[in-house]
Amino acid sequence: MMRKSENYRLADLGEFGFIDQIARRVRPTPDIKIGIGDDAAAFRIPPGCLALTTTDMLLEGVHFDLSLCDGYSLGRKSLAVNLSDIAAMGAKPHSCLLSLAFPETTPMTLLSDFVAGLLEIGGEYGVALIGGDTCASRGGVVIGITLYGVQEPDKIVQRCTARPGDLIFVTGSPGDSALGLKLLRDGIREGRAVARHLDPTPRVREGLALAESELASAMIDISDGLLSDLGHITKKSSVGARVYLEKIPLSQEYRAYFGLEEKEGYALALGGGEDYELLFTAPAHRRSEVEALFGQFDTAVSEIGEITTVPGIRLLSSSGEVVHGFAAGFDHFSVRREHTS
Amino acid sequence: MMRKSENYRLADLGEFGFIDQIARRVRPTPDIKIGIGDDAAAFRIPPGCLALTTTDMLLEGVHFDLSLCDGYSLGRKSLAVNLSDIAAMGAKPHSCLLSLAFPETTPMTLLSDFVAGLLEIGGEYGVALIGGDTCASRGGVVIGITLYGVQEPDKIVQRCTARPGDLIFVTGSPGDSALGLKLLRDGIREGRAVARHLDPTPRVREGLALAESELASAMIDISDGLLSDLGHITKKSSVGARVYLEKIPLSQEYRAYFGLEEKEGYALALGGGEDYELLFTAPAHRRSEVEALFGQFDTAVSEIGEITTVPGIRLLSSSGEVVHGFAAGFDHFSVRREHTS
Numbered sequence: 133m134m135r136k137s138e139n140y141r142l143a144d145l146g147e148f149g150f151i152d153q154i155a156r157r158v159r160p161t162p163d164i165k166i167g168i169g170d171d172a173a174a175f176r177i178p179p180g181c182l183a184l185t186t187t188d189m190l191l192e193g194v195h196f197d198l199s200l201c202d203g204y205s206l207g208r209k210s211l212a213v214n215l216s217d218i219a220a221m222g223a224k225p226h227s228c229l230l231s232l233a234f235p236e237t238t239p240m241t242l243l244s245d246f247v248a249g250l251l252e253i254g255g256e257y258g259v260a261l262i263g264g265d266t267c268a269s270r271g272g273v274v275i276g277i278t279l280y281g282v283q284e285p286d287k288i289v290q291r292c293t294a295r296p297g298d299l300i301f302v303t304g305s306p307g308d309s310a311l312g313l314k315l316l317r318d319g320i321r322e323g324r325a326v327a328r329h330l331d332p333t334p335r336v337r338e339g340l341a342l343a344e345s346e347l348a349s350a351m352i353d354i355s356d357g358l359l360s361d362l363g364h365i366t367k368k369s370s371v372g373a374r375v376y377l378e379k380i381p382l383s384q385e386y387r388a389y390f391g392l393e394e395k396e397g398y399a400l401a402l403g404g405g406e407d408y409e410l411l412f413t414a415p416a417h418r419r420s421e422v423e424a425l426f427g428q429f430d431t432a433v434s435e436i437g438e439i440t441t442v443p444g445i446r447l448l449s450s451s452g453e454v455v456h457g458f459a460a461g462f463d464h465f466s467v468r469r470e471h472t473s
Numbered sequence: 474m475m476r477k478s479e480n481y482r483l484a485d486l487g488e489f490g491f492i493d494q495i496a497r498r499v500r501p502t503p504d505i506k507i508g509i510g511d512d513a514a515a516f517r518i519p520p521g522c523l524a525l526t527t528t529d530m531l532l533e534g535v536h537f538d539l540s541l542c543d544g545y546s547l548g549r550k551s552l553a554v555n556l557s558d559i560a561a562m563g564a565k566p567h568s569c570l571l572s573l574a575f576p577e578t579t580p581m582t583l584l585s586d587f588v589a590g591l592l593e594i595g596g597e598y599g600v601a602l603i604g605g606d607t608c609a610s611r612g613g614v615v616i617g618i619t620l621y622g623v624q625e626p627d628k629i630v631q632r633c634t635a636r637p638g639d640l641i642f643v644t645g646s647p648g649d650s651a652l653g654l655k656l657l658r659d660g661i662r663e664g665r666a667v668a669r670h671l672d673p674t675p676r677v678r679e680g681l682a683l684a685e686s687e688l689a690s691a692m693i694d695i696s697d698g699l700l701s702d703l704g705h706i707t708k709k710s711s712v713g714a715r716v717y718l719e720k721i722p723l724s725q726e727y728r729a730y731f732g733l734e735e736k737e738g739y740a741l742a743l744g745g746g747e748d749y750e751l752l753f754t755a756p757a758h759r760r761s762e763v764e765a766l767f768g769q770f771d772t773a774v775s776e777i778g779e780i781t782t783v784p785g786i787r788l789l790s791s792s793g794e795v796v797h798g799f800a801a802g803f804d805h806f807s808v809r810r811e812h813t814s
Contacts, residue, residue, distance in 0.1 A: 165523055169709065170632050171561040171693060172527035172622065177518045182506055186513035186604065187619055189572040193611045220512040231530040231617055263527065270534045271612030276572055278528055278619040281513065291511050352512060368510065 147266055154230075154247055154261070161260045164227060173262035175227055177282055183226075184281040184288070186217040192272030200316045203242040205330045206275075207249025213355065214279035215257055215334035216408040220353035222289040222343020223281035225257045225336060230264035231276035238273065257336050287343045289412070292368035294350035298413035298439040300373060301422060303335050303431050305383035306358045310404025311390075325385050332408040338431055339410055347422055351412040357403040359458055361411055362445055375437035378450045395455055402447075402458045413439055486581070488607055495571075495588055495602070502601045505568060514603035516568055518623055524567075525622040525629070527558040533613030541657045544583040546671040547616075548590025554696065555620035556598055556675035557749040561694040563630040563684020564622030566598045566677060571605035572617030579614065598677050628684045630753070633709035635691035639754035639780040641714060642763060644676050644772050646724035647699045651745025652731075666726050673749040679772055680751055688763055692753040698744040700799055702752055703786055716778035719791045736796055743788075743799045754780055 155168040166174040177183050190196060190210055201209075211228065218225050230250065234243065254261060259279065312329030320326060335353070342348040350369055352361045358380075366373050380401050382392070390397035414422050419435065426433040440446075447455040486494070496509040507515040518524050531537060531551055542550075552569065559566050571591065575584065595602060600620065653670030661667065676694070683689040691710055693702045699721075707714050721742050723733070731738035755763050760776065767774040781787075788796040 165626060166525075166629070166631065171558040172525040172564065172620075174523040174525045174562070174564075174624075174626075174629055176523055179520075182515040182517055183524055183621075184507075184513040184515045185570060185619070185621075187570045187572050187606050187617065189574055189606050189608060189615065189617050191574055191608065191610055191612075191615065194574075194609055217512040221515070223513065229526060229528045229619060231528050233530055233532055233535075233615075265528050265530050267530060267532065268535055269532055271532075274530065274532065274574075274615055276528065276530050276617040278526070278570060279513075280524075280526075283515075285506060285515075288507070288515055290507065 150243070150266060157247070157251055158261050159255070161227070161258065164260050164262050167260070167262045168264070173229070175262060175280070180284055181282040182285050182288065184218060184221055184223045184283060185278060186214055187276065187278040188213050190275040192274070198242070198273070201330050203245030204249040207246040208253045208331050210275050210277050211250050211253050211259065211279070212332050212334045213408060214277050215253070215259070215336055216332070216353040216355070218279055218281035219334050219336040219339030220289070220351050220410060221281065221283065222287055222339050222348065222351065223283035224340055225259045226280040226282050227260045227262045228254065228280065229278040230261060231266075232264065233267045233269035233274040235269050235272070257334075283343065287346065289343050289348045289351040291350055291352050291365050294365050294369040294371055294413040294439045296371055296439050296441045297416055298349050299416050299419060299435050300362070300375065300411070300413055300437040300439065301433050301435050302354070302358065302381065302409055302411050303338060303433050304407065304409040305381045305386060305432070306354055306407045306409055307386050307401030307404050308383050309406040309408070310400035311386055313406075323385060324383065329406065332406070334408055335410045335431060338426070338429055341425055341428070342410075342412060345421070345425060347414050347418055347425060348412040349414055351410060354407040354409045354411055355405060357405040358407070358411065359402050359445060360405070365411070365413065366439070366443070366445060369439070372440040372442040373437055373445045374440050375445060375447050376450075377447055377455055379434060379436045381432060381434040395457070399458060491584070491607060498588070498592060499602050500596070502568070502599065505601050505603050508601070508603045509605070514570070516603060516621070521625055522623040523626050523629065525559060525562055525564045525624060526619060527555055528617065528619040529554050531616040533615070539583070539614070542671050544586030545590040548587040549594040549672050551616050551618050552591050552594050552600065552620070553673050553675045554749060555618050556594070556600070556677055557673070557694040557696070559620055559622035560675050560677040560680030561630070561692050561751060562622065562624065563628055563680050563689065563692065564624035565681055566600045567621040567623050568601045568603045569595065569621065570619040571602060572607075573605065574608045574610035574615040576610050576613070598675075624684065628687065630684050630689045630692040632691055632693050632706050635706050635710040635712055635754040635780045637712055637780050637782045638757055639690050640757050640760060640776050641703065641716065641752070641754055641778040641780065642774050642776055643695070643699065643722065643750055643752050644679060644774050645748065645750040646722045646727060646773070647695055647748045647750055648727050648742030648745050649724050650747040650749070651741035652727055654747075655741075664726060665724065670747065673747070675749055676751045676772060679767070679770055682766055682769070683751070683753060686762070686766060688755050688759055688766060689753040690755055692751060695748040695750045695752055696746060698746040699748070699752065700743050700786060700788075701746070706752070706754065707780070707784070707786060710780070713781040713783040714778055714786045715781055716786060716788050717791075718788055718796055720775060720777045722773060722775040736798070740799060
């Protein structure tokens with residue numbers, strides 16, 4: 133990308149000039165037969181594999197706020213949320229498309245930083261940018277990403293295959309992203325929680341290892357919130373779940389901020405969303421294999437409950453009482469909540 | 474989709490309810506292994522084929538105007554513009570993703586009609602809807618479509634492979650879509666040109682037949698405008714082109730509206746865009762094969778010029794003089810032009 137001044141606008145370069153600049157920065161991978169610059173891209177799927185695909189649309193003012201994030205992080209996060217979906221299927225990320233609509237007054241540095249962030253995280257996970265679409269927006273910035281992955285059919289992990297008796301595991305420490313957003317809105321720009329919100333790490337290697345070892349019986353990534361996403365697993369699998377409140381792994385930063393004398397302190401960990409951690413189930417007799425597998429990663433894994441035959445999710449306190457009062461998670465049209473970055 | 478009153482809003486149904494309603498209307502195809510309802514969809518590519526993919530983002534107020542089009546046509550057109558890209562590669566459409574962002578006040582009938590139109594044209598071309606994303610918009614409606622196609626590597630037709638001496642062909646009658654938009658803005662809602670603008674026919678069967686017969690040496694669809702899209706072929710192929718003004722096929726409606734005493738009457742046919750006709754090149758000795766192939770379709774095909782070694786595109790009058798003064802076509806950030814539906 134060209135780097136001129138902040139005042140350098142896209143109108144000076146034109147749509148095709150902008151696309152050419154992106155194309156020149158993309159490093160080709162052997163599976164990509166036709167990349168940026170034709171009516172469609174063409175790629176090869178390894179023999180014996182299925183193609184997997186996921187898409188996310190991110191809107192300025194709904195999913196991100198340009199006063200709270202920079203273009204580079206936004207580029208990374210835009211691909212990360214899709215990488216997280218491919219990870220949750222136990223698949224290997226492969227290639228992606230980028231659609232980008234923005235006002236013609238958008239500074240080139242923002243666009244250049246966005247593309248740099250997207251290409252950088254793509255490179256970290258072997259994802260080539262193979263095409264897309266750019267257009268003018270009369271509203272804010274709109275980002276559309278479509279990501280492809282590949283995996284053998286028998287190794288793909290779905291949501292609908294959890295079985296009663298399976299243990300429930302979660303990676304990392306949910307709630308940090310929602311805490312990070314809260315801190316950002318309070319003017320705090322630093323710290324681990326803020327970083328988790330602005331630049332989440334998709335658990336690609338962990339998801340792939342769980343699939344290759346055939347340990348996970350069902351898997352999802354936490355985008356809507358832990359309880360809501362667990363609800364997707366239980367509903368699709370026609371099972372229920374028991375979750376132990378004191379087993380929810382909380383980060384030091386989270387504990388320091390909320391204290392946990394009152395159950396309300398758990399609200400963001402259970403319903404905050406945008407964690408992009410993996411939530412998965414595994415047969416109880418394979419607990420030690422799960423722990424051994426995560427020994428090779430820096431990522432924590434915690435057992436938080438088990439799958440039951442009784443529909444619904446019961447949250448239990450350390451004394452065994454049912455805990456009520458936590459929202460089910462994020463629904464774009466039913467619950468008023470805002471994302472940022 | 475449910476059909477209640479115009480006042481029935483998405484908030485009554487919720488995001489997941491809306492997705493469930495769409496999922497129930499989708500007819501599965503054998504290649505789709507995982508459809509709507511997981512973190513990602515999974516599909517099979519026929520052995521020996523590459524996967525092709527294209528994406529388009531359509532924004533209210535930029536690409537369409539809801540006062541000039543209905544939800545059903547918009548749904549059809551949203552997929553049609555992507556089908557046209559897959560057609561221009563000579564590939565067979567396969568499956569698609571839909572991202573949809575809209576204000577929570579959007580009437581359910583509009584959304585329901587949109588999905589109905591999209592699924593209907595999908596059914597006409599064997600395209601299954603396999604996933605997507607829905608979210609709230611604080612601006613207008615935003616539509617993102619990603620379409621997959623399949624084709625054997627040797628049969629895919631690119632832009633970069635036109636050779637000097639090749640003839641240039643175009644399907645249908647370019648300019649009708651731009652005329653249709655002009656008429657719509659003047660309050661006229663009927664007629665062939667308006668229909669071509671609101672509900673263009675992607676030339677899928679024609680593109681596939683050209684690829685299977687290996688007749689087309691290079692191909693593109695006309696989205697930006699005939700001269701602009703021909704410019705993409707000549708630039709990518711490192712060649713030039715000669716185009717004969719009087720050979721440009723114009724519809725009766727177009728001729729009746731503009732008259733063609735003055736060359737200005739050709740402006741929309743040469744630069745109007747959104748025709749979604751195929752523009753392709755073929756070796757001169759295969760002219761009769763091209764004509765024979767199109768004998769099986771209702772679609773007209775016209776020879777309009779030839780590929781040359783001299784860079785650039787020269788437009789020639791019937792007396793052999795070079796004609797100047799036609800814009801090169803549409804660039805989202807360089808030229809002021811508006812789309813509607």
